[in-house]
Amino acid sequence: MVVLYGLGRVAIVVDVARGEATTVVVVGAGVAGLTVANLLHRNGIGCVVLERHSRARVERRQRAGVLDFAAEQVYLRSGLGDRLLSGAPRSGLLEFRVDGVPRLFDADLHTDGRAGRLIPQQLLVRRLVSTLLDNGGEVRFSAADVALHDVDGARPHVTYRDPDGVAHRLDADYVAGCDGFHGVSRARIPPEVLTTYRHSDDVGWFTVLADSPPPRHPLLAINRHGFAAHFGRGPGASRFYLQCPPGDDLGSWTDERVWRQLRLRLADDGLPDGPIVDKAVVDARSFVVDPMSHGRLFLVGDAAHIVPPMGGKGMNLAIADADVLARALTAAVRDGDDGRLREYSPTCLRRVWNDQEFSRWMTEMVFHGADETTAGPFRRQLARSRIDRLFTSSAAARAFAELMAGTA
Structure with a gap:
């Protein structure tokens, strides 16, 4: 008034x-x-x-x-x-793709079906x-x-x-x-x-939202070219993540570079592209x-x-x-x-x-397991042993699955 x-x-x-x-x-x-x-x-x-x-x-x-x-x-x-x-x-299934080799983690198996959505x-x-x-x-x-x-x-x-x-x-x-x-x-x-x-990592996330087909399962890819991830955001949309330096220049990530790096890091030459509708650099x-x-x-x-x-x-x-x-x-x-x-x-x-x-x-x-430049060879091997333990130790797998589900 x-x-x-x-x-x-x-x-x-x-x-x-x-x-x-x-x-x-x-x-x-x-x-x-x-x-x-x-x-x-x-x-x-x-x-x-x-x-x-x-x-x-x-x-x-x-x-x-x-x-x-x-x-x-x-x-x-x-x-x-x-x-x-x-x-x-x-969302009980999660794919780890290490150096191009897929390994499927079944959270349902370790949480009696208490997976998320x-x-x-x-x-x-x-x-x-x-x-x-x-x-x-x-x-x-x-x-x-x-x-x-x-x-x-x-x-x-x-x-x-x-x-x-x-x-x-x-x-x-x-x-x-x-x-x-x-x-x-x-x-x-x-x-x-x-x-x-407060705590900041020495790595950043480059995130991309694209009108492209989602993966069959949420995907985390770890290889020497850097970490990448692919998640669905509906029937015709995907959210991608790429490891990058903290505070990286958003302008340097052209669409052509995005798709080239995704195919390289996801070890998928046939990854279908699509219009990119959003880009952002986020510090971890x-x-x-x-x-x-x-x-x-x-x-x-x-x-x-x-x-x-x-x-x-x-x-x-x-x-x-x-x-x-x-x-x-x-x-x-x-x-x-x-x-x-x-x-x-x-x-x-x-x-x-x-x-x-x-x-x-x-x-x-995932970051240290992928990027030896950032983590160094010792931490890289430690990180990869963590990933391997998820598939070789039922106790480690159960603890990881319960943390994912929010029940631990």
Whole structure:
């Protein structure tokens, strides 16, 4: 609301935020925020989701594509599985192609069928959005200038501007910060409160999304030319990964170079190409903050932690956080029991560090096993022995499969 006070020839303009109230404000409409909101809504807890991007952009963003067994169970327990996971195949088979020789790892065999599913993240996001809206939930897209206030007080509030530039204020009991690494939520926690852990590898990922046929099984290729991977992103799309120097020049990766390197590293001269629709260079980095909460603000997913892409744990950790938080908020709102909220951060961080270790272990295995220049001959041989052990030791295979499934 804009109020004009006339004082003679002078007009004083006061921009007054329109006030509303809800139980939980969820900042961010990625997998983390939408999962929190859907779970809360199913439990009868009022919430509003604020997202700075448009709905079209949110639903097009390409990210992960592997949902582990533990994350799948979150949706099944809540009664959302039929709608969210329809048509998503199991992902129990993983091909390691070492120096052109294929070896198929069967995770189902070592986890009693508790493998995950293959589902493109943008498809999961679209289903989460439509499920929430169809059930009467609320997502406010294109919310600009989102700011969090009084998160360490008894009654926090969030301000933002709608697409017409009108200022709004949402009073709440709690705020879920699900707006990613670059979002505004984590910045509201005083630096002296946080312990921040960072680690960067001496390798990077060059990622490519292409309109080309997916592989029969997720594929990891290790050879002297460097690491490469090939994953499906739907019936006619593929996500490829290529090992590269950290901070590599994106412009140097022409389409012709991409396909040449993929065929070389995947040891597949007949790999069909297709239009490349997205390219990016991502450093393999790790990031964790402790604690994941402050006052009535709770960080979820990438706002609190980043894991290397290898292992596919980023999206799954976000879902795990969302499940823990939704249960804790439900107990606090329904039963007046805030014990789970006090334990939210240590509960989540136990899994975060477990998956950090797994992602780091797997990253070193495939990168060091491929590139002797980066790793050196000794570490290269160590990495290759790790791969070999997956196929020669049932105990090692079971441990690896359970970590993949999110059950270890």
